[in-house]
Amino acid sequence: MxxxxxxxxxxxxxxxxxxxxxxxxxxxxxxxxxxxxxxxxxxxxxxxxxxxxxxxxxxxxxxxxxxxxxxxxxxxxxxxxxxxxxxxxxxxxxxxxxxxxxxxxxxxxxxxxxxxxxxxxxxxxxxxxxxxxxxxxxxxxxxxxxxxxxxxxxxxxxxxxxxxxxxxxxxxxxxxxxxxxxxxxxxxxxxxxxxxxxxxxxxxxxxxxxxxGTFQAEEEKPTYGITKPINSWNAAYANVSHYAEMGNDLKRIPRWSDRLRYLFKKPGWLPEYLGGYRPAPAVDKATYRKYETTAGLSLNLYVLFQYILCLTGTALFLFSQKNPDGTDRFTTTENLFITILISVVVVNCGVLFEGKTWVRWAEWLRIILYPALLVAATYLLNWPAWLYGAGAVYFVVSAGWFYTLQKHEKIQLV
Structure with a gap:
């Protein structure tokens, strides 16, 4: 545990x-x-x-x-x-x-x-x-x-x-x-x-x-978020978005000395010859709008169903990292493999709300692949036989539900 x-x-x-x-x-x-x-x-x-x-x-x-x-x-x-x-x-x-x-x-x-x-x-x-x-x-x-x-x-x-x-x-x-x-x-x-x-x-x-000297009392209600919203529900992109922006800035900076300074200066810094420091802009609370995407009840329920399964599996995985004697239960390779499987689920669940075209194919691949992997693991690792049935039920429910969502255009692709 x-x-x-x-x-x-x-x-x-x-x-x-x-x-x-x-x-x-x-x-x-x-x-x-x-x-x-x-x-x-x-x-x-x-x-x-x-x-x-x-x-x-x-x-x-x-x-x-x-x-x-x-x-x-x-x-x-x-x-x-x-x-x-x-x-x-x-x-x-x-x-x-x-x-x-x-x-x-x-x-x-x-x-x-x-x-x-x-x-x-x-x-x-x-x-x-x-x-x-x-x-x-x-x-x-x-x-x-x-x-x-x-x-x-x-x-x-x-x-x-x-x-x-x-x-x-x-x-x-x-x-x-x-x-x-x-x-x-x-x-x-x-x-x-x-x-x-x-x-x-x-x-x-x-x-x-x-x-x-960094204290500030709460006065008017804050506007939450970052100065340049990422406008995405993709957890993987969230972790690399700032570095992608940094990469674009570094391409604009011709001098290596300034590129090094850019890494360790405050966010928003640029050399003077490129405009200098870019301070946080004021927020116009009258016109400010949060990033939102529209999704019907059917899509919300589908994502929630997949996500609850993912949360349950992730919790069991994290709680099971140690054997009773304190040794590691999983090898590094096993941890990496399970991490990839879970990460695909959380990325798909977020991007389904965005309606990206590629997520349709990614979700179909996942729906087909995951039950197959469960069956293979059950056979190779001598897991309980009822997991065969669980894999089959998961495939039927998920495939039927996702097909229905697409057929009735509950997922708007962009």
């Missing part, structure tokens, strides 16, 4: 999202849209799957430094845990801040800010690549003798704390606001309005923003 606190908290995440949906229902506020929610959850899924391969950055490097270069031996007292918490939170602040202020790092964080909604599902919208750029900010903690598992635990709890602050259903919280990060503070952080850009980078404690 996977003992990662974040993975163990998955059921709690969905319970709280369900409660927020009930609040939406009874208050008649528009807090969620299905395509946006699925895109958010899909980015969370791809981040957890990529973490199976990238954990060496966050944990492996820390363990190496702790084993070979720690210059203190510390006992686990209450002071040990307090100092560790403060150091982890401080490291998070600087990693998070630099993820906004360094173009290359922003490409690994921008995914979390792409949603134009603000609800608990946005907390799960995470980048698959962010750890590559931010893991080093926490490594100095290893030199002080804080054990690797303790560091991993506090880091996970710091991440878990930030889940509940992604909501519009909680207002300002009085004295609590002076010390801790809150929904009000974090709504500012997700705002694309110029006064809110690059503010409130806190993890658990807002005191770092107050100390280092």
């Amino acid at each position: 996977n003992v990662n606190p974040i993975v163990l908290s998955i059921p709690i995440f969905f319970i709280l999202i369900g409660i927020e949906l009930l609040v939406e229902r009874f208050t008649h506020k528009k807090l969620y849209t299905l395509p946006d929610t699925i895109a958010n959850l899909s980015c969370g899924i791809t981040q957890q799957l990529s973490g199976l391969f990238l954990k060496i950055f966050a944990i492996g490097a820390y363990q190496f430094l702790f084993e070979h270069f720690a210059f203190l031996t510390l006992e686990r007292t209450w002071l040990y845990w307090l100092v560790l918490f403060l150091l982890v939170d401080l490291a998070y602040y600087w990693a998070h801040r630099m993820s906004h202020e360094v173009n290359l790092f922003w490409g690994g964080h921008v995914v979390h800010h792409q949603s134009e909604e603000y609800n608990l599902s946005v907390a799960l919208r995470q980048s698959s690549l962010q750890v590559v750029w931010t893991f080093a900010f926490s490594l100095p903690i290893a030199f002080f003798g804080f054990r690797t598992l303790d560091f991993a635990l506090i880091s996970a709890l710091n991440t878990l704390y930030q889940f509940w602050i992604h909501t519009e259903t909680i207002g300002k919280m009085g004295w609590f606001e002076y010390i801790f990060n809150t929904p009000s503070h974090h709504r500012v952080h997700h705002g694309r309005d110029p006064k809110y850009i690059d503010k409130n980078h806190a993890g658990s404690l807002i005191i770092w923003d107050r100390m280092f």
Whole structure:
């Protein structure tokens, strides 16, 4: 069983999202849209799957430094845990801040800010690549003798704390606001309005923003999202969109020295001879419109059906990473294969809402291929025989449903 606190908290995440949906229902506020929610959850899924391969950055490097270069031996007292918490939170602040202020790092964080909604599902919208750029900010903690598992635990709890602050259903919280990060503070952080850009980078404690000059109180309601919306529900594209834009900019920059500067300058920077820095534009709230796509009830239900199956399978896969004795249950090749299968589902589910022409063929291929793979795995790995029937039922239901959607033009292709 996977003992990662974040993975163990998955059921709690969905319970709280369900409660927020009930609040939406009874208050008649528009807090969620299905395509946006699925895109958010899909980015969370791809981040957890990529973490199976990238954990060496966050944990492996820390363990190496702790084993070979720690210059203190510390006992686990209450002071040990307090100092560790403060150091982890401080490291998070600087990693998070630099993820906004360094173009290359922003490409690994921008995914979390792409949603134009603000609800608990946005907390799960995470980048698959962010750890590559931010893991080093926490490594100095290893030199002080804080054990690797303790560091991993506090880091996970710091991440878990930030889940509940992604909501519009909680207002300002009085004295609590002076010390801790809150929904009000974090709504500012997700705002694309110029006064809110690059503010409130806190993890658990807002005191770092107050100390280092990046604090901004919530005043008018923020406009959520990024200054140049990606206008897509595709989780794979969400993770590479900023780097694609960077590639286009780099082609325009003739000097190699300026290309290098471009990587580490703030997002929006260009050399003066190309126009210079491009600041965040003001948002005209009278004309601003969120990205939306239209989908009928039949398509919504079809995608929801496929997605629930995908979520269930992904949760079982993540929970089953470890054997009872603590060894890895799957090989790297098996993890990669299952990751690809899940990633195809989440990409298709998002793009079905966009009506791209290619997704029709991609979905048909998936509907045919996945039951065949299940049957083959059942035969080769001696899985229970009832899975043969499950594969057949899945194929009949999915193929019939998807054919009906196309026949009656419930999917508008573009």
